Amino acid sequence: MSMDLQANPVNEILYVSFNQDFTCFVCGTESGFRVYSADPFHLTFRRDFEDGSGLGVVCMLFRTNILAFSGGGKNPRFQPNKVVLWDDRHTRVMAELSFKTTVKSVRLRRDLVVVATLNKVWVYGLKTLSLMDSIETTDNPKGLCYLSSGDRIVLICPGRQQGSALVVFYPENYGDPSAPGERERTVIKAAHDSPIAAxxxxxxxxxxxxxxxxxxxxxxxxxQRDGLAQELRRGLDRAEIHSLTFSPSGEYLAASSDKGTVHIFAIQRPGGGTSAAFGYSAEAGTSNAKSSLQRLSRVLPAYFSSEWSLAQFRVHDYRYIAAFGVDPHTVIIVCANGSYYKARFDPVKGGEMVREEYHQFDDASAGGGAAAKAREPAEPEVAQESSGARGSASES
Structure with a gap:
């Protein structure tokens, strides 16, 4: 999960991404990069290049010394159409990959490197850098691409048709060119009518x-069944979704948008099982709302079948990404303006989350990049997002 800030930076930060298990996040800046522990929060490491050159795309490999870069900012360290694999222990370039167009994002796992450009996703073996697969996509300016980090190798990206999602299952040891095995592709054609944003x-x-x-x-x-399991409603008005993240257990989903609100949804597991929170929110919240408006369900069936969020948290910035903390009922929020929030939600009562921590990690506020525990801002004045069963039935 990542956030590209190059088009409209508010400070030295050009790019932010979490590592594969969300234990760290890394910032590409106008002069190098910084690595932070996500929970507990602290600056782990920073490197400023001598010539003050910038990184527009950064990706960590778990908590190792291996990172992937692409240049960006006013004085790019590398060309924006190149991916550089960097060994920070020895401060050296391990390898380079060149493309005809600008690199939009990079994803790593222990056996693969995945690079997204505007209309294509490229899959390489990490050890040999052999090209293993290439996938054509619809226009993908955000470089949307999700790569699993566990034993199963699964890649998700936009399909060739607008609103579709392509899921690719790769065999074990796919990163080894000598290993046999064929990929399997599944296209979710009816994901959305509009282009996919997250x-x-x-x-x-x-x-x-x-x-x-x-x-x-x-x-x-x-x-497994290639079917719709749940439809979750963020709000009634249009919004730009910045990130979607499942909790490690898969019981919850966090969604962030430019409306300044992080939403936590309870997720129903395949096979009919539910989390404790889902059982409460569905039966006591969503189901009651449906039953009280049952007469209108024939007119607006899609609207009333969707479920509202269990918990919400509001931030000052409109560009941010969210992941779950060490405690399954906490959320880590990293903002473009250099703000860090840790918030807790009640899995039974839901509602407004409680802010537990606030830090500022941008250069201007943190004394040259050292993470600072800043004074907490006042509660943000954000327009309340609609959360009742009313309004337009226009879906995405």
């Missing part, structure tokens, strides 16, 4: 979440 995969590789550019609906699809 995607996520749960740790068990059984559920995929998608949101479109309209940003009103998040759909959860069950991969």
């Amino acid at each position: 995607i996520a995969l749960d740790a068990s590789c059984s559920l995929i979440a998608t949101a479109s550019e309209k940003g009103t609906i998040v759909r959860v699809h069950e991969l």
